[in-house]
Amino acid sequence: MQSKFFQSKTALITLIAACAVVFISLGVRQTFGLFFMDFKRDLGISITNSGLAVGIQMLMWGLTGPIFGAIADKYGGHKAISLAFIFYILGIYFLYNGPNTGLFFQLDLGLMVGIGLGGTAISIPMAIVGKHFPLSNRTIAMSFVTAVGSLGYFASPLYTNYSLNANGWEYTLSVFMFFLIFGLLVSYFVRSPSLNESPEKKNDQTVTEALKEAFGTKSYILLVSGFFVCGFHITLVGTHVPKYVIDRGLEDWTAAAILSLIGLFNIFGSLLSGYLSTKMSKKIILSAIYFLRGISIIFFIFLPPSNLNAFIFGASFGFLWLSTVPATSGIVAHIFGTRYLGLLYGLVFLSHQIGSFFGAYLGGLFYDTYGSYDYAWYLAIALSVFAAIIHLPIKEQAVLRLRTE
Secondary structure, eight states: OOOOSOSSHHHHHHHHHHHHHHHHHHHHHTTGGGGHHHIIIIIOOOHHHHHHHHHHHHHHHHHHHHHHHHHHHHHOHHHHHHHHHHHHHHHHHHHHHSOOSTHHHIIIIIIIHHHHHHHHSSHHHHHHHHHTSOHHHHHHHHHHHHHHHHHHHHHHHHHHHHHHHHTOHHHHHHHHHHHHHHHHHHGGGOOOOOTTTOSSOOOOOOHHHHHHHHHTOHHHHHHHHHHHHHHHHHHHHHHHHHHHHHHTTOOHHHHHHHHHHHHHHHHHHHHHHHHHTTTSOHHHHHHHHHHHHHHHHHHHHHSOOOHHHHHHHHHHHHHTSSTHHHHHHHHHHHHHOSTTHHHHHHHHHHHHHHHHHHHHHHHHHHHHHHSSSHHHHHHHHHHHHHHHHHTTTOOOSOOHHHHTO
């Protein structure tokens, strides 16, 4: 007999609230590349330093993710997410209201916003949602969170491009701050399941034992290594594509359209990935996604620049954008269970964010050094091949501890 999709009322409320949180958090995050020219003109921030700030942001997002994950595992998801939103709000407030130049720019956009993303963006809300669902429905439920986050990716660049031209960057950031305050209120409802609501048996494993078990498992190490590439790809594209297409003779609205298409098509990619993850090998899905990303980049950089080619890239890369997340988190939950899913997926996501740091920073560095993004794209293609290969040896089976319970 097939079990109900929602095991409890809390599971439904948590899923809806988590979707709203990720919609806001990722929506704001997706737009920072559109501000680079305003920051350069009004604040004297070079493209390299803007890329560095986003790189620091990605690194802090990754470094604090396991910390917020541990807080969520121990004290509840709503407490971890609420705390992170406070950092996010302060970072955006100081970014438009000052101090916001020199070192303060790195502290605002890099450190504060990065810490905020560590607890509000995809990994922690999705991990909390995953705790409410059994293995049969887990990846589908988590893919809903990713898909709704993609709506933020879709809507936010369109609004941002309009608002930057009509109202200026300070006003645009102030509007973002109020959205983040709303996210803070909603985060109260992203609740971890009680013992009675959890679909898994009680687990008395300690944090130290969980970490030792994870890093003693080869498949986890491979997953951590492969997710580095995901971070490099999406941050290189999300941060530097706006400047790249303008340099190739296209207009600023085309850059915003690419980011919106990424968000729109990622909805379908995430849902399809979540569905397929219940029907076939997750590692095969991941390997295919990374390989196809490389193909998408090759066509984008070697075909003549045009709006049509730019839109095709936005759609194709968007379809592959966060479709890695349901399969990756699903493998972690399948192998180790959900007791420490926030922490263990947070560590996988740390690798993702280290990749994000290099994607953001090297993109800006290569551009300022060589006058183009070519070397960054070549590196992204090579990493696609690496990631496609490294996922194949992963063993998708629960650890002995779970198989003998």
